Amino acid sequence: MHSAEMSSLVNVIVVGAGNRGENYSEYAVIYPDRMRVVGVADPRDFARKKIQERHKVASENTFDDWRRIVEREKFADAVLICTPDRLHKDPAVALAKKGYHILLEKPMAVTEDDCSEIVETCIQSKVMLTVCHVLRYDPVIHKIKVLIDSGVVGDVIHIQHLEPVGFYHFAHSFVRGNWRNEAESSFALLAKSCHDLDLIHHWAGGRRCIKVSSFGSLSHFRKENKPAGAGNRCLDCPLEGDCAYSAKKIYLDRVKKVVNMEFEGGLTAALTMVAFTEEICKRRTSIYGSKAELTYDGHEIKVFDFLTSKTTKQTADMNVPGNFSKGGHGSADYHLINSFIEAVMNKDPARIRSGPEETLASHKLVFAAERARLENRVVFYDEQKS
Template sequence: MKVITAVLIGAGLRGGWVYAAYAQSHPEDLKIVAVAEPDEERRNLIAEVHGIPEERCYQDYRELLEEEKMADCALVCTQDTMHFEPVTKALEKGYHVLCEKPMSPDASEIVTMGNMAEKYGRILMICHVLRYSSFFSRIKNLIEEDRLGRLISIQHIEEVGYWHHAHSFVRGNWRRSDETSPMILQKCCHDMDILLWLAGSSCTKVSSFGDLTYFKEENAPEGAPAYCLDGCPHRDQCAFYAPKFYFEHPKAEADGFIHAVSADTDRKAVLEALKTGPYGRCVFHCDNNVVDHQVVNLEFENHVTVNMTMSAFTENCARRIHIMGTKGELRGNMELGEIELSDFSTGEKEIIRLYTPPTGHSGSDTNMMKDFVRYLREDSVQVRSGASVSVESHLIALAAERSRVTGETVDLREFRKEAEER
């Protein structure tokens, strides 16, 4: 079978250590032939790992996309606000595109990207990896098999995890909505996509409430310095003390968060980075402004109603779901790989246990990459997480943020019309 070739635009944690890493473990499927990354250390590391010649290493993605088309596809893994230009230019150049989520924090850009993929007849696949999980795939099958009857209501909880929230949304790249995306878009467009998929209908109305309550200056313990390594007196009691957090927390290690702190993961190099770098800051003395808890209510055309809760204040990074139908109800925990199905007519309960790998969104990252390669080999137009379906879930998330800020219920059809006319 043909090996799919790719150019990598953005060699950060997701691009360099998840999607490009698939080429390392599956060289029969994917080969990275060029990289564009402004950080020289990360760029050189990717080049070394994938055997990319110097002339195919670019500091700026514009330089790469000015060249003649050199691969089958482009993996666009830049920051949230930097997806639009490389995605649209790559589509124009003839590349199929895999784009990290979210597509953009701008509703009009999201709509335009979806339209361009259709115009040029290219695959624009969004990294909504949960659609590729065995957990949500099984739930979708159970719904389609009519095991629950007609869907009535869904409750969904996104447990962000105190440690994940501190890393990504307090100290990290997604801490400020004015620089990246609102948290409900960045973290939960995954969930909006899944809820849209499971509901099997278009969303009509959105309302939302939430705030930044805990991770702010007024809650700092007395005497806590700006940086953990500046002699913090609370180091032994604080769950967020940076050296302990990055060297000892098992989840931080499993998710490779240390690579965000320093490309060189030697202990000395990491400690040096924590002295003055963003990941060494006290979580109460950062410049973050995104929420640490939020609820979203959705109404769909088929009268299904949904309530989703996102919270930073959980031990685990997990997703739990409760689906209520006319014939039965379903409760599930994605990270445990457990689904409990109750039948109203018989009173019987069925427990389904699935294998869930401990990393990569419970194995979804790998499954998504396998499907992306398959879609390109087959030149398929039926893509499970293509732009045509991802546009709506992104708009739902942005509508939720508007509702949270304004206190008003948002009509999604009007919201989309507004985006299309901008």
């Protein structure tokens, strides 16, 4: 961004001072002339005070409940909503109505109706919405979209996409961690793979999904698989030393979910999310077009041209300032928050790659896939919700 494009400093409030809120707020440390953290809300004293001290937030602008922000006159330009999944909808709707631009962690919400309400409220309130589909902002993955749009692969015929969650990452987050219980968070496909279905929808280039099927189950971490003589807690269990699933070690799981989709024009796509992998979240993608085959191995892109029978490698600049490259999403986090702040500064929602309407459409695809899995059938996308 050129300095001539800058219009004003963006003041933000962090709602949810955990890992994501802390990470995005670091942008203010790197670029204090672009973004300033002027408020923070979190019920946890430690997390709230950490953000407060890091950014020198005034005491009167620190809250243990985000609802107190709504009671105040608007005192910032935007809010970064990084609360747990089930606590996204209420602050997003209330703060959009107050006129704050919204950066919202994915998933938008845990029901289709709540997602729709958030989008409708942001549109009616004339505020910008950025949903944290960080993969859209990953330079290499963004390059895939650029190549598709440039016509390099021709007409896209089929998309094959693998998400290797990583054996210990899945166990840490989805067996023992914050997303271990659907009733307390959200179902795994929404929590973990809404990124991936969003990418497939993104690569489909606006083509409408016609039908979807989904298969998947938790096949190992069940009570009936508990070994004889095992304790109730790993640290007290006599079998812990010989157990591959010990909380003191790295865990394993055999979760697998498959989603098949058909889009307008005959484009088909398949997503496989599997937890039993060495690689952690290093997506692998093959896009089969009428002119070329594009493959992405989680590190680099290759394009095999059918006419010349030659393979070319595609690269992207992954360098980012500060500590953003050290985060779990690498440089994508930086590019996401940078795009949001640029959009607010310049009053230009075109800078946002994960805006309201398209993100809502990809979320609806996730809900349709989960419905297909639960009802063990193909769901036609035009069906009315029962």
